[in-house]
Amino acid sequence: MLIAGIEAQSEKSAAVVRRKSVDITDGVTVQIFRLIETVMVDAVQFRAEPITLESWQ
Numbered sequence: 001m002l003i004a005g006i007e008a009q010s011e012k013s014a015a016v017v018r019r020k021s022v023d024i025t026d027g028v029t030v031q032i033f034r035l036i037e038t039v040m041v042d043a044v045q046f047r048a049e050p051i052t053l054e055s056w057q
Helices: 015-025 029-045
Strands: none
Touching: 015 029
């Protein structure tokens, strides 16, 4: 189980971020969750908070 250590407010509610995640994953739910997990882990490891649109690149 992953417990996110993200503290800074992220753009997760932004329509453009939602659209980007659906585009990357073709809307497949398990791929969306894996993408979010990967972005969160990278944000914590590289201290790249908050998660922004550039995080999804």
